[in-house]
Amino acid sequence: MMENRVKPFWKWILISVSILHFGCQSKPEPPKIDATYESDNYPVQQTWNAVVSFSDSGFVRAVLNAGYIAQYPRNGQLEKQIELGVKVNFLNGTGEVTSVLTSKKGLVYVNNNMLAYDSVVVISTENTIITTDSLLWDAADKMIRSNSFVKIQKPTEIITGYGFESDQGLKNYRIFKVSGEVLVNETKQSQKAKIE
Numbered sequence: 001m002m003e004n005r006v007k008p009f010w011k012w013i014l015i016s017v018s019i020l021h022f023g024c025q026s027k028p029e030p031p032k033i034d035a036t037y038e039s040d041n042y043p044v045q046q047t048w049n050a051v052v053s054f055s056d057s058g059f060v061r062a063v064l065n066a067g068y069i070a071q072y073p074r075n076g077q078l079e080k081q082i083e084l085g086v087k088v089n090f091l092n093g094t095g096e097v098t099s100v101l102t103s104k105k106g107l108v109y110v111n112n113n114m115l116a117y118d119s120v121v122v123i124s125t126e127n128t129i130i131t132t133d134s135l136l137w138d139a140a141d142k143m144i145r146s147n148s149f150v151k152i153q154k155p156t157e158i159i160t161g162y163g164f165e166s167d168q169g170l171k172n173y174r175i176f177k178v179s180g181e182v183l184v185n186e187t188k189q190s191q192k193a194k195i196e
Contacts, residue, residue, distance in 0.1 A: 043070035044078070054112055054139055061142055062168070063089045064114070066106070082106035086116055088137070090168040098169035099124040101135070101144075112139035120146075124170035129153040132164070142168050150175065157182040 047069045054062040067084025088101040104118035117134040122144065132150040137143075143165055150164040152173070163176030 041072075043072055043081075045071040048084075052108070054114075056139070056142075059093055060091055060095065061139075062091065062114075062137065064108070065089075069108075077110040079110065080108035082108065088114070088116070090137075090142075092169065097125065099128075101137070103135075113137065114139070122170065126170070127155055128170040130164070130166075130170065137168065144168055151180075 048067065050064075050066045050069045052064040052066070052069075053060050054064070064082075065085075065087040066082045067086075068082070070081045070083075071078045072081060073079075083105055086101070086103045086106040089097045090099045090101065092098050099122055101116055101120065101122045103116035103120040106117065107115045109115075114137045115134065116137070120130075120132050120135045122130040122135070130150060130152050132146045133148040135144055135146045135148075138145065144167075145165040147163055149162055150160065152159045152164075152175070158181055159175060159178060160180030161175035161178040164173065166173030
């Protein structure tokens with residue numbers, strides 16, 4: 001009789017151990033998440049409809065309006081990539097707007113220099129219009145420069161060429177390789193003269 005009591009006891013222990021063993025193995029392991037940073041191709045910060053002011057000696061010199069800014073780590077520093085439209089109001093020492101730059105895209109470097117590219121247009125308050133493919137604004141000397149083809153339109157003339165630099169108000173500028181035409185308004189008629 002004692003043998004009959006021992007056998008069911010061992011069967012119960014064997015069944016319990018089997019259930020526990022298979023029950024523990026039936027749980028799937030959660031997937032491992034790799035949270036390591038892989039490269040500089042992913043933004044560390046993103047901003048939409050951003051407004052950024054650039055100041056010097058307590059005066060705001062430029063105000064950037066951007067549709068989208070993404071900050072990327074480049075060589076241990078943050079570079080801001082601008083998309084969805086760029087608009088920059090350049091200001092003089094009294095805070096008045098002297099010119100406005102627009103483009104489709106841009107970059108702001110760690111030293112606050114800004115590169116505008118893709119359909120760049122700069123319009124001054126004195127009706128000077130500059131169009132080019134790319135243009136760099138130097139935050140230190142407040143100059144704008146381009147190595148690309150530029151077209152400068154004024155109420156009385158149009159000048160084209162390659163390579164350009166100007167103050168941000170477009171009052172004093174120079175073109176390095178000039179080729180274009182000048183329109184001179186004399187007695188309500190325009191005469192065209194070729195610039196060599």
